[in-house]
Structure formats: C-alpha cells, structure tokens
Amino acid sequence: MDIPVTYLIIGFTCLVSIPAFNNEKMTNNMVFYPARMKNGKELYRFLTHGVLHGDYMHLIFNMLTLYFFGPYVEGAILGKFAFVLLYVTALVASSMFDFFKHKDNYYYRSLGASGAVSAVLFVTIIVDPWARNICLFGVLCLPNIIFGVAYIAYSSYMDKRGGDNIGHNAHLWGGIYGxxxxxIARPDLLQGFIEQLTHPRF
Known part of the structure; x- marks a missing residue:
C-alpha cells in the first residue's frame, strides 16, 4: 500500500506534539527560540518547532488542514520528494523573518507547523485560483485567489497589531513561499495561473 507522506507527517507530528503538551523540558528543547540560535547554535529548532503545538485546537486545526490538502498537493501536483522538500524547507523559510526580527529578544518563542501548512495550502492557489476549495467556518467558500489575498492582508495586519501570541509572520511567509x-518546481503551473487569473470564473 502506497501511504501518502502527508499521513506520516501528521502521525509523527501528533506523536511529538501530544506528549509535549505536558512536558515543559521537551518543549523548551525544541521550540523556535531565535535568541538561542543567533550565533549558529541550536539551528535544529528551525525544524523541531514544527512538530510542536500550543494545544489540541492548534494541533487539530493544522493537521486537519494538512489532511485535506496535503495528499492532493503531494499526489497530483508535486510528487512525494518535492512535497517533503516543500514542507521541510517551508518550516525554515516561514521562520526567517521572525528569526531576524526577534534574535535579540529572549522573551520570544514560537511553535507550530503553521508555516509549512500554509505553504501546502497556497500551492492549491497557483493550481486553480478560482476554485472554491477553501471554506471559512465550513460555509463561506471563497475563490482560492481571494482567500489568498485576504489571508496575506490579515496576517500582515495582525502581525503589526500584535498581542495575540500567534506567529502571523509564519502564516504569511509560509504561504508566499509555497x-x-x-x-519554480512546476513552471507550467505559473503559466496556467496567469492564464486563469485573466479569465475569472464566478
């Protein structure tokens, strides 16, 4: 049986995240902590923070999103190798802005797979910008491109506003990176995206 890599990522993330909920030492050793990383030390945190989550809701939201969109991106668009490469590099890419922004802030830490999940989600936008694959609250289904623009605008606004302890920059840069x-991986997708963008389907 050919099991999607997506399911393996979800399973591994859950196996690490759930025990870490009640293990402060484990979390501290793996969380994204720019101040501890700025001198080239503990760079593994660029990856390990992606298998940690703040609580069950945080974990469930990210893993459900990955469950619904991951197999499609993996199987029909990128293939297994490119999908794994996307997911792993997105964890790093989505964290770089906050790394430089908070490298001298010893109070800043973050965790979660949101950056990588956003990258996977945004791949579906380049494939079909006018498809209504993404539904807010399971009811309001927006065209992918409209959701993407709103998502980026919201993430940028909330990051500037601050105060909610959510890494909105990871969502923003993860999506853009995806x-x-x-x-780059599929230049034909970009050409198709431009053609579809100029011929909207409402």
Missing part, C-alpha cells in the same frame, strides 16, 4: 516553490 506559491514561489510551486512556481
């Missing part, structure tokens, strides 16, 4: 990755 779009760029897909365009």
């Amino acid at each position: 779009f760029i990755f897909a365009a």
Whole structure:
C-alpha cells in the first residue's frame, strides 16, 4: 500500500506534539527560540518547532488542514520528494523573518507547523485560483485567489497589531513561499495561473 507522506507527517507530528503538551523540558528543547540560535547554535529548532503545538485546537486545526490538502498537493501536483522538500524547507523559510526580527529578544518563542501548512495550502492557489476549495467556518467558500489575498492582508495586519501570541509572520511567509516553490518546481503551473487569473470564473 502506497501511504501518502502527508499521513506520516501528521502521525509523527501528533506523536511529538501530544506528549509535549505536558512536558515543559521537551518543549523548551525544541521550540523556535531565535535568541538561542543567533550565533549558529541550536539551528535544529528551525525544524523541531514544527512538530510542536500550543494545544489540541492548534494541533487539530493544522493537521486537519494538512489532511485535506496535503495528499492532493503531494499526489497530483508535486510528487512525494518535492512535497517533503516543500514542507521541510517551508518550516525554515516561514521562520526567517521572525528569526531576524526577534534574535535579540529572549522573551520570544514560537511553535507550530503553521508555516509549512500554509505553504501546502497556497500551492492549491497557483493550481486553480478560482476554485472554491477553501471554506471559512465550513460555509463561506471563497475563490482560492481571494482567500489568498485576504489571508496575506490579515496576517500582515495582525502581525503589526500584535498581542495575540500567534506567529502571523509564519502564516504569511509560509504561504508566499509555497506559491514561489510551486512556481519554480512546476513552471507550467505559473503559466496556467496567469492564464486563469485573466479569465475569472464566478
């Protein structure tokens, strides 16, 4: 049986995240902590923070999103190798802005797979910008491209506003990275995206 890599990522993430909920030492050793990483030390945190989550809701939201969109991106668009490469590199790419922004802030830490999940989600936007694959609250289904623009605007606004302890920059840069990755890995997708963008389907 050919099991999607997506399911393996979900399973591994859950196996690490759930025990870490009640293990402060484990979390501290794996969380994204720029101040501890700025001198080239503990760079593994660029990856390990992606298998940690703040609580069950955080974990469930990310893993459900990955469950619904991951197999499609993996199987029909990128293939297994490119999908794994996307997911792993997106964890790093989506964290770089906050790394430089907070490298001298010993109070800043973050965790979660949101950056990588956003990257996967945004691949579906370049494939079909006018498809209504993404539904808010399971009811309001927006065209992918409209959701993408709103998502980026919201993430940028909330990051500037601050105060909610959510790494909005990871969502923002993860999404942008996913779009760029897909365009490089599959140049035909970018051409198709431009053509579809100029012929909207409402």
